[in-house]
Amino acid sequence: MKRFFIKLALFTISLICVYGFLVNKLSEDYVDIYYKKFTQKASGLIIGISKASKGINPAIIEKKLEELNYDSPIINFALNVNNSPFGEVYFEAIKKKLNPKQNNQLFIIAVSPGAFAAPQNMSPEDIYKMDKKRTILGKVNQVAANPNYNYILNTYEQPLYNALHPYEKWTFDEIHDNGWLEIVPVSKKDTISEIDTKFWKSNILRLFSDQLGFQEVSSYRIDSFTKILAYLKSRGDAFIVHIPEDQEFYELENKFWPTFEKDMDSISNQQNIPFLNYSNRIGHFKTYDGLHFDSTGATEFTKMLSEDIYNYLEKD
Amino acid sequence: MLFNSFEFLIFLPVIVIGFYLIRHRYRWVWLLAGSYFFYSFHKPELLILLLISTVTDYFCGLKMVGASHKQKKAYLTLSLVVNIGMLFVFKYLAFFTNSVYELFGFFGVEITPEENFGTYSFSNIMLPVGISFYTFQTLSYTIDIYRGQIKPEKHFGIFALYVAFFPQLVAGPIERASRLIPQLKENVKVNLPNIKKGMVLIAWGLLLKVVVADRLGIYVDKAFANPESPHGFSLILGAVFFMFQIYFDFSAYTSIAIGTAQTIGVELMQNFNRPMFALTVADFWKRWHISLMQWLRDYLFFPLGGSRGTKAQTVRNIFILFFIVGLWHGASWTFVIWGLLNALLLVLEYATAPTRKKVFIAIGLRKRTIELMGWTFGISYILITLVFFRATSLDNAITYINHMFQFKSLHVNILENYFELVLSCILILLVQTIHYFKGNDKIYELVIGKPKHIRWSFYIAYIFIIALFAINRQNTFIYFQF
Numbered sequence: 001m002k003r004f005f006i007k008l009a010l011f012t013i014s015l016i017c018v019y020g021f022l023v024n025k026l027s028e029d030y031v032d033i034y035y036k037k038f039t040q041k042a043s044g045l046i047i048g049i050s051k052a053s054k055g056i057n058p059a060i061i062e063k064k065l066e067e068l069n070y071d072s073p074i075i076n077f078a079l080n081v082n083n084s085p086f087g088e089v090y091f092e093a094i095k096k097k098l099n100p101k102q103n104n105q106l107f108i109i110a111v112s113p114g115a116f117a118a119p120q121n122m123s124p125e126d127i128y129k130m131d132k133k134r135t136i137l138g139k140v141n142q143v144a145a146n147p148n149y150n151y152i153l154n155t156y157e158q159p160l161y162n163a164l165h166p167y168e169k170w171t172f173d174e175i176h177d178n179g180w181l182e183i184v185p186v187s188k189k190d191t192i193s194e195i196d197t198k199f200w201k202s203n204i205l206r207l208f209s210d211q212l213g214f215q216e217v218s219s220y221r222i223d224s225f226t227k228i229l230a231y232l233k234s235r236g237d238a239f240i241v242h243i244p245e246d247q248e249f250y251e252l253e254n255k256f257w258p259t260f261e262k263d264m265d266s267i268s269n270q271q272n273i274p275f276l277n278y279s280n281r282i283g284h285f286k287t288y289d290g291l292h293f294d295s296t297g298a299t300e301f302t303k304m305l306s307e308d309i310y311n312y313l314e315k316d
Numbered sequence: 317m318l319f320n321s322f323e324f325l326i327f328l329p330v331i332v333i334g335f336y337l338i339r340h341r342y343r344w345v346w347l348l349a350g351s352y353f354f355y356s357f358h359k360p361e362l363l364i365l366l367l368i369s370t371v372t373d374y375f376c377g378l379k380m381v382g383a384s385h386k387q388k389k390a391y392l393t394l395s396l397v398v399n400i401g402m403l404f405v406f407k408y409l410a411f412f413t414n415s416v417y418e419l420f421g422f423f424g425v426e427i428t429p430e431e432n433f434g435t436y437s438f439s440n441i442m443l444p445v446g447i448s449f450y451t452f453q454t455l456s457y458t459i460d461i462y463r464g465q466i467k468p469e470k471h472f473g474i475f476a477l478y479v480a481f482f483p484q485l486v487a488g489p490i491e492r493a494s495r496l497i498p499q500l501k502e503n504v505k506v507n508l509p510n511i512k513k514g515m516v517l518i519a520w521g522l523l524l525k526v527v528v529a530d531r532l533g534i535y536v537d538k539a540f541a542n543p544e545s546p547h548g549f550s551l552i553l554g555a556v557f558f559m560f561q562i563y564f565d566f567s568a569y570t571s572i573a574i575g576t577a578q579t580i581g582v583e584l585m586q587n588f589n590r591p592m593f594a595l596t597v598a599d600f601w602k603r604w605h606i607s608l609m610q611w612l613r614d615y616l617f618f619p620l621g622g623s624r625g626t627k628a629q630t631v632r633n634i635f636i637l638f639f640i641v642g643l644w645h646g647a648s649w650t651f652v653i654w655g656l657l658n659a660l661l662l663v664l665e666y667a668t669a670p671t672r673k674k675v676f677i678a679i680g681l682r683k684r685t686i687e688l689m690g691w692t693f694g695i696s697y698i699l700i701t702l703v704f705f706r707a708t709s710l711d712n713a714i715t716y717i718n719h720m721f722q723f724k725s726l727h728v729n730i731l732e733n734y735f736e737l738v739l740s741c742i743l744i745l746l747v748q749t750i751h752y753f754k755g756n757d758k759i760y761e762l763v764i765g766k767p768k769h770i771r772w773s774f775y776i777a778y779i780f781i782i783a784l785f786a787i788n789r790q791n792t793f794i795y796f797q798f
Binding site: 001004011014015018019022156157158159160161164 | 506508512531775776779780782783784785786787788789
């Protein structure tokens, strides 16, 4: 019996060691498109959903606002509509993510109706539980560690052999250390064609339309959003931003929440936080699927955004 | 609690070690508490239904002793009403009400649930995990007592353990009281070879689940999410992968269940006997989900008359049997159609058997050739019927099958990852080869009793396979939903 237990212990320890080695190896290279958003403390944040994740490059903002002496680094901590909708889970993660000792931070809060959506008739407690269970932010306890084993253990769903050879990721995306998810339409291996763009656009429109059909604007998410705004304002300067998209998506969002811009304006006034609404810039910036900016679109948009923020602060 | 979870890795050794440390007369308490803990781990409220079923059948079973035929019938009816009533409410009510609404709608009468029940909809009713399994298990107990085949169990704790025995509570095998209760009473001594066999079965089941079934599931999910795909071959491969996914997934669960029970000296029945090597559809159903099919044979098919009546009666009985098989699996028309399609081929096999035999003899086909033809046809038919099992609606199933045969492109790599595709195919072949030689029940012979160097090679290979190739997603077992 004693020998049996020794063998069993040896087997278990060996399994844990091999597993640990692979997890460690994985953490040294590419994990997934969000991993790098979870590997450092932030002294400024960009929050929102995928439009913000792909559309705002913190490096451009830092450079433009250099003379205003904001704390750095600013991290793009926006994920996507399924993983970072406004709510207490996102709020908790933001609090953990921020460097506690600094109070001259810059925050860009990107808003779109999808970030306030929740299944119809769901109670706030259930929405919280759902966010906790299903979102990356809910699963991960450690949001600023490098290497972030907690992130890998709780969210990584691929086989670990990926740690031993270069991961066959989507060739068009590149996650930067500052959390910006850059979409490069022409990569070394491939190019995003017009057919791809059309297919993605129709697909994403269908998905959006389906999803919004059984969802509603959640007062719980709006409440959390205002709490997040109040908290961020106490840590520095905050800006609410509405990133533009193609006309079809704009119409779909308007259908879902017809008074969205008016309501955001009203929250912005209540909280005394500027609302930079770019919905009049539909079609100005290059998207790869009608909704998300590619590298060029994101760079142009971020330049314009940082210019506007700079002008606002100068005027102030 | 899931077998493929970290919690179970802690739970199992605690239960097994505790079981052998506790004196025999108190072991049922330990196992019953463990079983209730296991079942209610995520949703404690699930215990209520299990307890209602347990108390009802314990009471009905005892009351049938020495009762008149009329009274016995009344107690059996009570047991049937309570158990099937709960199953109906929690599993089928939404399906039946929606079907009625649709029927009215077909005749132009629009009724919506809101008009009749305010804002409440039956679709909100939660399906308790494993209800179909434990309902059938407890029903067999009262029916067997009614038939005089077994005596009721007087010890409430042992009976409650029979209903809730954690290794097979959630997804079977559906055990009979005559087999399981005596084993639960037995004073089991520590038997290291038995424990080792159990552990090998558990390890095999885990590997089958997290390395093979879950891997196939990724391709299957993608294929079935796009039934209108122009890539016919990818849809065919999706259907093939689903056939193996559901088999490996359920077989994995059964292996872990049998292995777990074996570690505490309980031998559960086998649920599979190499079904993918079945030569006909009838043969397939003798090898697939054996405990359910035997249950339905004994408590439904035979009482209906089985195949002892006229041909027409046999055909009717087969259709009723497979209508229930379909409905047992899920409250949806897709499952009903799946069941009925299987019945259809069984009836055709049954009706054409003499003619086919004559034709094969006349054209001089060899036995091997006939078997190969039977296997190819049978497995292809099962594969197509399983599209109904997996599809989310009848429309999707029909679209899927329709597009399977539109060969507009040769594209099969819908995951954009050739390595995973090739790996999936290799794993299917590997597991099927092992099943061919060792069956579903003798997997431990690969390791147990082999020389030391072979055993340790297996252990090391196992560690690396699990660590490198497991899909790190905690997927529930497919049969949990039934």
